[in-house]
Amino acid sequence: MTTQQLVSEIRKKKSFLCIGLDVDLNKIPAHLLQEEDPIFAFNKAIIDATHHLCVAYKPNTAFYEAYGIKGWKSLEKTINYLNEKHPEIFTIADAKRGDIGNTSTMYAKAFFEDLAFDSVTVAPYMGKDSVEPFLAFEHKHTIMLALTSNQGAFDFQTKTVDGKELYKQVIETSKSWKNSQNLMYVVGATKAEYLADIRKIIPESFLLVPGVGAQGGSLEEVCKHGMTDTVGLLINSSRGIIYASNESDFTKAATAKAKELQQQMENVLK
Amino acid sequence: MTTQQLVSEIRKKKSFLCIGLDVDLNKIPAHLLQEEDPIFAFNKAIIDATHHLCVAYKPNTAFYEAYGIKGWKSLEKTINYLNEKHPEIFTIADAKRGDIGNTSTMYAKAFFEDLAFDSVTVAPYMGKDSVEPFLAFEHKHTIMLALTSNQGAFDFQTKTVDGKELYKQVIETSKSWKNSQNLMYVVGATKAEYLADIRKIIPESFLLVPGVGAQGGSLEEVCKHGMTDTVGLLINSSRGIIYASNESDFTKAATAKAKELQQQMENVLK
Numbered sequence: 192m193t194t195q196q197l198v199s200e201i202r203k204k205k206s207f208l209c210i211g212l213d214v215d216l217n218k219i220p221a222h223l224l225q226e227e228d229p230i231f232a233f234n235k236a237i238i239d240a241t242h243h244l245c246v247a248y249k250p251n252t253a254f255y256e257a258y259g260i261k262g263w264k265s266l267e268k269t270i271n272y273l274n275e276k277h278p279e280i281f282t283i284a285d286a287k288r289g290d291i292g293n294t295s296t297m298y299a300k301a302f303f304e305d306l307a308f309d310s311v312t313v314a315p316y317m318g319k320d321s322v323e324p325f326l327a328f329e330h331k332h333t334i335m336l337a338l339t340s341n342q343g344a345f346d347f348q349t350k351t352v353d354g355k356e357l358y359k360q361v362i363e364t365s366k367s368w369k370n371s372q373n374l375m376y377v378v379g380a381t382k383a384e385y386l387a388d389i390r391k392i393i394p395e396s397f398l399l400v401p402g403v404g405a406q407g408g409s410l411e412e413v414c415k416h417g418m419t420d421t422v423g424l425l426i427n428s429s430r431g432i433i434y435a436s437n438e439s440d441f442t443k444a445a446t447a448k449a450k451e452l453q454q455q456m457e458n459v460l461k
Numbered sequence: 462m463t464t465q466q467l468v469s470e471i472r473k474k475k476s477f478l479c480i481g482l483d484v485d486l487n488k489i490p491a492h493l494l495q496e497e498d499p500i501f502a503f504n505k506a507i508i509d510a511t512h513h514l515c516v517a518y519k520p521n522t523a524f525y526e527a528y529g530i531k532g533w534k535s536l537e538k539t540i541n542y543l544n545e546k547h548p549e550i551f552t553i554a555d556a557k558r559g560d561i562g563n564t565s566t567m568y569a570k571a572f573f574e575d576l577a578f579d580s581v582t583v584a585p586y587m588g589k590d591s592v593e594p595f596l597a598f599e600h601k602h603t604i605m606l607a608l609t610s611n612q613g614a615f616d617f618q619t620k621t622v623d624g625k626e627l628y629k630q631v632i633e634t635s636k637s638w639k640n641s642q643n644l645m646y647v648v649g650a651t652k653a654e655y656l657a658d659i660r661k662i663i664p665e666s667f668l669l670v671p672g673v674g675a676q677g678g679s680l681e682e683v684c685k686h687g688m689t690d691t692v693g694l695l696i697n698s699s700r701g702i703i704y705a706s707n708e709s710d711f712t713k714a715a716t717a718k719a720k721e722l723q724q725q726m727e728n729v730l731k
Contacts, residue, residue, distance in 0.1 A: 213564070253564045256571035263533045289584060290557055291611040294483070294523045301526035314559060314584045316606055318613020336586055341561040343588020346634055352620045352627065364616055 380408020610649025650678020
């Protein structure tokens with residue numbers, strides 16, 4: 192999917208909501224555990240109930256790998272379902288990968304070819320040659336960690352490197368990498384006040400913003416400091432939507448929560 | 462496995478060799494492609510031919526994920542084979558994972574419980590709460606990227622942060638994390654001259670050292686600057702051993718290459 196197609200979907204749906212599919216078998220409605228593939232059954236139900244309100248889905252690979260081969264099968268079924276039923280929806284493999292060159296190419300193949308996601312998240316610690324292999328894939332997007340939503344972000348990311356915070360160095364440096372037009376960045380909603388500074392470095396790039404809701408970030412603040420002429424934001428909510436209820440009404444509850452966020456976004460887009 | 466058990470194996474085998482199982486179907490002997498599971502068939506043959514010469518095996522997860530569910534099955538068969546046949550061998554899931562707290566716990570479960578590896582590699586960018594969940598597992602080891610063997614290491618890792626290179630900040634900071642005794646560190650052999658400085662910060666910790674051989678690092682230099690009283694080193698070779706030949710004699714060639722490194726190590730240990 193091209194960035195232009197993503198922007199056009201955002202305009203059409205009046206939403207820049209991304210829903211995180213982080214499925215924990217201890218948190219889903221008990222009746223689904225009798226299904227042959229409870230994780231996929233849950234995802235399918237959530238997708239069916241929310242696809243008209245969001246423009247992206249983001250399964251975090253950790254939640255699938257924890258269940259081994261069964262989990263990987265659920266992930267495959269989920270991305271296939273999305274690509275077949277809703278090809279207009281942007282898909283993100285939240286995998287936070289990164290390795291030396293030829294190895295990163297294998298990861299890129301795993302997520303862009305074998306699983307056919309539109310994008311994958313990557314970690315920047317290993318530098319240019321660990322990220323460029325992902326950028327080489329046309330119409331695919333690489334979403335690099337810049338400033339994350341957790342407390343540990345203050346351990347290294349905000350430390351000063353050669354007169355500038357590390358996360359700024361990471362963003363700035365990445366602009367010179369080959370095919371950097373395929374980069375997006377992760378910036379946590381819990382650090383919305385940093386967004387104005389980030390926009391000075393990358394005025395146009397899309398940002399994937401986790402941390403609204405359960406983690407305490409504010410949608411309003413994120414939009415105030417981070418929105419661009421072409422929106423430039425994908426705001427993620429996971430637990431707040433998918434676990435809005437763990438009873439038989441869980442799809443209704445998820446729809447209601449997603450609708451709530453979509454309407455806030457519609458107001459901002461006006 | 463405890464660190465003491467690892468050290469005792471090193472003494473017994475006179476080897477601190479780790480063999481990287483990075484299986485690329487384009488590089489293995491053609492006759493194996495007729496096997497039902499060529500990746501596992503290759504790994505089994507390599508393990509059978511080299512287990513007496515090394516103390517650790519390190520599959521890099523990228524090479525398995527690239528083949529989807531089939532690849533994940535090959536990885537599972539490989540770790541199960543190692544745990545059944547060679548429980549005294551230290552196993553490393555080279556996965557370079559890291560995410561916010563509850564998500565890192567899922568990754569830890571994937572590699573320590575579902576796949577029963579002794580250790581996993583992690584990336585430090587997201588800080589303390591992204592790594593501590595791994596450290597909570599008893600008798601399991603978390604091998605954190607410090608200074609990697611690739612060119613991109615110079616993009617951020619060697620940059621100066623508050624008066625000290627980032628990789629040093631990462632190592633130093635991690636010492637204060639809960640259960641930090643379960644930490645080991647990745648330091649590339651291509652940067653052996655940095656090892657003396659690193660040993661000032663962590664005089665005892667085990668280091669996983671990739672980059673000897675194909676990437677150009679020197680075993681001698683690494684030992685000179687990095688070895689401790691309890692050895693403290695696992696030196697990895699992947700391609701140099703497993704692809705020593707891609708003909709029917711590939712196991713013999715792998716044995717010969719592993720033996721060569723083991724004998725260099727035996728000389729150093731004297």
